Amino acid sequence: MKPAPFDYHRPGSLAEALAILAGEPGAKVLAGGQSLVPLLSMRLAAPAALVDINGLPDLDAVTVTDDGVRVGALARHADVLASTAAAERQPLLGMALAHVAHATIRNRGTTVGSLVHADAASELPVVLRLLGGSVDVASVGGTRTIAADDLYLGPLESSVAPDEIATSAWFPALEPGAGVAFDEVARRHGDYALCGVAAVVRVEGDRVVSARAGFVSVADLPTVVDVTDALTTVDAAALADLGDVVLPHLDPADDVHATADYRAQLVRVLTARVVGTAYDRARERGTAR
Amino acid sequence: MSDTRHDVRLSVNGVGHDVSVPARRLLSDALRHDLGLTGTHVGCEHGVCGACTVLLDGRPVRACLMLAVSAVGCEITTVEGLARDDGSLGPVQQAFAECHGLQCGFCTPGFLTTITAGLADNPTPTHEECRDMIAGNLCRCTGYQNIVRAVERAAELIAEEGEAS
Numbered sequence: 001m002k003p004a005p006f007d008y009h010r011p012g013s014l015a016e017a018l019a020i021l022a023g024e025p026g027a028k029v030l031a032g033g034q035s036l037v038p039l040l041s042m043r044l045a046a047p048a049a050l051v052d053i054n055g056l057p058d059l060d061a062v063t064v065t066d067d068g069v070r071v072g073a074l075a076r077h078a079d080v081l082a083s084t085a086a087a088e089r090q091p092l093l094g095m096a097l098a099h100v101a102h103a104t105i106r107n108r109g110t111t112v113g114s115l116v117h118a119d120a121a122s123e124l125p126v127v128l129r130l131l132g133g134s135v136d137v138a139s140v141g142g143t144r145t146i147a148a149d150d151l152y153l154g155p156l157e158s159s160v161a162p163d164e165i166a167t168s169a170w171f172p173a174l175e176p177g178a179g180v181a182f183d184e185v186a187r188r189h190g191d192y193a194l195c196g197v198a199a200v201v202r203v204e205g206d207r208v209v210s211a212r213a214g215f216v217s218v219a220d221l222p223t224v225v226d227v228t229d230a231l232t233t234v235d236a237a238a239l240a241d242l243g244d245v246v247l248p249h250l251d252p253a254d255d256v257h258a259t260a261d262y263r264a265q266l267v268r269v270l271t272a273r274v275v276g277t278a279y280d281r282a283r284e285r286g287t288a289r
Numbered sequence: 290m291s292d293t294r295h296d297v298r299l300s301v302n303g304v305g306h307d308v309s310v311p312a313r314r315l316l317s318d319a320l321r322h323d324l325g326l327t328g329t330h331v332g333c334e335h336g337v338c339g340a341c342t343v344l345l346d347g348r349p350v351r352a353c354l355m356l357a358v359s360a361v362g363c364e365i366t367t368v369e370g371l372a373r374d375d376g377s378l379g380p381v382q383q384a385f386a387e388c389h390g391l392q393c394g395f396c397t398p399g400f401l402t403t404i405t406a407g408l409a410d411n412p413t414p415t416h417e418e419c420r421d422m423i424a425g426n427l428c429r430c431t432g433y434q435n436i437v438r439a440v441e442r443a444a445e446l447i448a449e450e451g452e453a454s
């Protein structure tokens with residue numbers, strides 16, 4: 001398995017990189033290569049040129065402020081996972097990253113690359129949507145911010161244009177009164193999930209103000225479902241019923257790894273578990289203050 | 290589209306090598322074919338098996354998922370770089386020999402590099418952490434039990450050396 005030939009550029013500045021992309025419509029950005037290089041080797045992708053952004057300065061920072069976590073385009077999954085400040089500000093980010101591939105892949109793969117790659121089997125796109133985050137992109141024409149809800153157009157298709165480079169992603173901080181949780185089932189630890197569920201639940205006292213769940217690997221797009229109305233009372237029965245609330249929004253499919261029925265069953269079990277855990281954590285935080 | 294060659298300097302096991310490679314040359318192939326360092330094995334070529342794992346500035350990465358041209362400016366360590374200066378086995382290699390951590394040996398270079406970096410990070414891993422350390426590498430022969438034992442033994446050997454020096 002060898003990639004087809006391509007022209008290779010390794011610009012030293014963002015401006016130079018953007019100029020090359022503007023001048024070569026068939027060019028693709030190379031970040032960590034953990035998704036792109038396999039596609040090249042299997043010849044599922046054969047771009048005319050690659051613009052390697054690994055030589056660009058100042059893009060590898062993980063910056064934590066009161067409002068959230070900003071992840072630069074060259075921050076590797078491992079760098080984000082290692083940031084205790086990031087984990088404190090938005091715990092869902094680290095919870096999800098721990099399920100992204102193996103440590104060796106995380107050493108090279110970038111968090112922003114994973115968001116742009118737009119794989120519905122990836123953990124981070126759904127986390128970005130669930131948190132209401134965004135991605136900043138640049139082109140020779142200027143910069144813009146794409147809200148997570150506008151980022152995903154189709155399977156492996158994001159709204160980042162071919163002449164744009166995503167420079168950073170923004171994950172908002174955990175809100176007061178909110179709890180988060182993540183869990184997934186995979187064939188082996190580190191594999192893509194058969195089904196993954198993330199949740200953010202916000203409470204006032206014991207009452208649920210807002211509850212949303214995000215789903216990995218059981219729909220064509222990273223999908224978030226609002227389940228607030230199904231949780232006027234929170235008990236085991238209400239949590240168990242959430243599966244039937246969310247499944248109409250999802251489309252679990254058959255493949256060599258699992259049947260659609262099994263994936264649907266994972267949706268039921270994981271949704272109850274993850275939303276329940278997020279609810280408990282939200283209440284714990286409420287009483288801790 | 291072109292197969293233009295790029296002149297790059299790869300720093301491998303502390304030695305600089307000037308090579309001229311097309312951009313599409315994978316790092317795994319550059320190591321094996323251009324530099325003759327055939328210790329790095331190639332199994333799946335899509336990141337899954339871990340046989341090609343090398344250290345990039347000390348961190349394990351898949352050599353089959355990197356372009357050689359993209360490795361400029363990085364210090365690469367392959368399995369050939371894990372032996373001691375006098376050519377005898379390094380601690381992780383020795384632990385594999387003692388614990389029968391290999392059979393056919395195809396997967397071994399990837400395990401050795403991964404564990405070398407893993408123990409540098411965490412010199413006193415628990416049994417569970419030893420298992421976790423190698424979770425991204427596949428072995429079709431051993432059943433992993435002896436590899437986990439080798440991780441624990443390597444940690445002992447490294448600790449003993451630390452005390453002795």
Ligand SMILES: Cc1cc2nc3c(=O)[nH]c(=O)nc-3n(C[C@H](O)[C@H](O)[C@H](O)COP(=O)(O)OP(=O)(O)OC[C@H]3O[C@@H](n4cnc5c(N)ncnc54)[C@H](O)[C@@H]3O)c2cc1C
Binds near residue numbers: 034
């Ligand atoms: C064995 C294996 C297991 C894996 N398991 C998982 C898993 O369980 N969950 C998971 O989420 N991922 C998994 N991955 C994928 C991994 O997370 C990748 O790191 C990630 O999907 C892509 O990031 P990258 O930096 O490697 O991007 P690349 O592979 O370099 O690029 C991917 C795509 O995004 C584009 N792109 C990347 N960065 C930018 C940018 N800054 N601006 C514009 N376009 C950009 C590229 O042009 C390309 O189209 C796995 C990979 C492997 C090899």
Ligand code: FES
Binds near residue numbers: 333338342352353354
């Ligand atoms: S050959 Fe690189 S991971 Fe299998």
Ligand code: FES
Binds near residue numbers: 391393397429430
């Ligand atoms: S020893 Fe044969 S594959 Fe591991």
